[in-house]
Amino acid sequence: MATTQQRRIRPLFGIGLLCALLFLLATLIHALDGLIELYERAAAVGAWLPWLLNGVFGGFLLLALGFTAWWLLPRRRRQRRVVDEPTLRAQLRSQADAGVDVSRALAELDELDARRQAGQVHVALFGETSSGKSSVIKALLPDAATRSDVVAGTTRSCQHHAWTTAAGDTLILVDAPGFSHDPDDTRMATEEAIRxxxxxxxxxxxxxxxxxxxxxRLAGFGKPMVLAVNKSDQFRDDELEAIRQQIAERFTRGARPQVVGITAGGMEPVTRIDPDGHEQEVLRPRRPRIKPLQLAIERSLHRDPAALTELRDSAVFQLADDALNEAQRSHQRREAERIIATHTRAAVVGALAALSPGSDLVIQGAIGTRLVRALCRLHDVRVREVDVEAVLRDAGGTSRKSSALALAVAGNALKAFPGMGTVTGGLVHAVAYGLIFDAFGHALADALRRSGALSPETVAEGLAERLDDDLSAAARRIASLALRRTPERRTR
Incomplete structure (x- = not known):
């Protein structure tokens, strides 16, 4: 039945394809005819005009070819910023003076100094849990005290082993935890591989x-790598070659890892036949085959030892720089919270005597201006007076639309404090104003952190989103602050 349908469809498909080709040919002839007519008319106007058309068409063709090449060719990975040691140490001193916790970045440089003085070459085994790292250590060093169980993730800390190669080089083999769903193990293994x-x-x-x-990620740090395919005895030669080709297509020639096939050992299931003919599956030790890995290690270490050390140092500088940047971001977040809390308290105190939620104060008040300038200084963003006014104006327009919501949330928050007597209008307005000011400060800090610039539109959008979220927790916190700032009233 299917064959009969195919026989009927095949002529129709051929006719359709012929029609499409004829249409394409007609379109091409029509385009060429129009192009010839265009050149004849241009030549009639002036001898220089056809040359101008040639330049226009040639430029368009080059632009089209360039766009096609950009679209089809593989993207080159973005290079990491090069960090040198003097600049990094100067930044560490500067940030430490500014109150940033630089201990983690300093610890990386201290560890690098210790390894430089020891003069030892470190080789890190890296991979997913239960990929055979401990078995490789056992195959290279039969007397090493390693654990290689069937339970995933046996290695929970970095273990260092001294290994002397056949060429007489003494190396430090580092058995790091396998990266998995545990972020701490993954971070530990990745950082040890970078070192x-x-x-x-x-x-x-x-x-x-x-x-x-x-x-x-490791290639982004410029790490030389040997990719060892474990249990290679289970793969055919063409399958191993396919893996090598897959690696080659993803990396440039200079950054391409070596790919070798190995058998790390461990246990393998076999079927044993008893004398009575009964079959049972048992486990037996798998014979290791790691000679290709040993040769790849020796080739990598002997190719250019000085360049290998330079790449190691550069990777550690980048790792320390990443730690410094993370410390700076944490410091900025803590300082931003402190600045927002300080100005929110000032806003609540100033609004206690107000008769309205005071959202206009976000536009005109000195507190709002000081908040904007303080957060911009924290994020190293230079602003003009007109930029500050634009941010406050847009934020004021957004906050006025949410004043009713802020008043309602403030009233509900004050009801959560028993024994306070009648909730007065001034308290409700002060809490509502504090809610708006707190949301504005966090929206401003988020915008500065993400874009590194003062954008009124971005701040207004962030403020609207925060005012649309659940404000209950913030309202209770600000209500408690307002009550502490309010003199005791006589209850009736």
């Missing part, structure tokens, strides 16, 4: 998405 001279990446075959992400 090493060479990374041995173990996998069991085709790379998963998470494995690709880890490899590309």
């Amino acid at each position: 090493a001279h060479l990374v041995l990446y173990l996998c069991d075959g085709d790379l998963t998405r998470s494995e690709w992400a880890q490899i590309e």
Whole structure:
């Protein structure tokens, strides 16, 4: 039945394809005819005009070819910012004076100094949990005290082992935890791989998405890598070659990891036949085959030892720089919270005597101006007076639309405090004003942190989103503040 239908469809498909080709040919002839007519008319106007048309068409063709190449060719990974040691240490001193906790970045540089003085070459084994890292250590060092159980993630800390190669080089093999769903183990393993001279990446075959992400991150630090496909005895030669080709397509020639096939050992299931013919499946030790890995390690270390050390130092500088940037962001978030809380308290105190929610004070008040300038200084954003006024004006327009909501939330928050007597209008207005001011401060800090610029539209959008969220927790906090700032009233 299917064959008969195919026989009927095939002529129709051929006729349709012929019609499409004829239409394409007619379109091409029509376009060429129009182009010839255009050139004849241009030549009639002046001898220079056809040359101008040639330049226009040539430029358009080059632009089209460039766009096509940009679209089809693989994207080059963005290079990380190069960090040198003197600049990094100067930044550490400057940020420490500013109150930033730089202990983690300093610890990276101290560890680097210790490894420089020891003069040891570190080789980190890296991969997912249960990928065979501990088995590789056991194969290289039979007397090493490693644990290689069937339970995933046996290695929970970095273990260092001294190994002397056949060429007489003494290396430090680092067995790091396998990266998994535990972010602490993943961070520990990744940082140890960055500190090493060479990374041995173990996998069991085709790379998963998470494995690709880890490899590309290490490549971004410029780490030399040897990718070892474990249990290679289970793959055919063409399958191993396909994995090598897949790696080659993802990396440039200079950053391409070596790919070798190994068998790390461990246990393998076999079927045993008893004398009575009964079959049972048992586990037996798998014979390790890691000679290709040993040769790849020696090639990588002997190719250019000075460049290997330079790449290690550069990667550690970048790791310390990342730690410094994270410390700066944490410091900014803490300081931003302190600044917002200080100005919100001032706003609540100033609004206690007001007869309206006071959203216009966000536009005209000195407190709002001081808040904007303080947060801009914290995020190293230079602003003009006109920018401050624009931000406050747009924020005031947004807050006026939410004044009723803020009043309602403030009233409900004050009802949560028993024994306070009658809730007066001034308290409700003060809490509502504090809510608006608190939301405005956080929206402003978020915008500065994300874009590094003062954008009135972005701040107004962030303020609207925060005022649309659940304000109950913030309202109770600000209501408590307002009550502490309010003199005791006689209850009736």
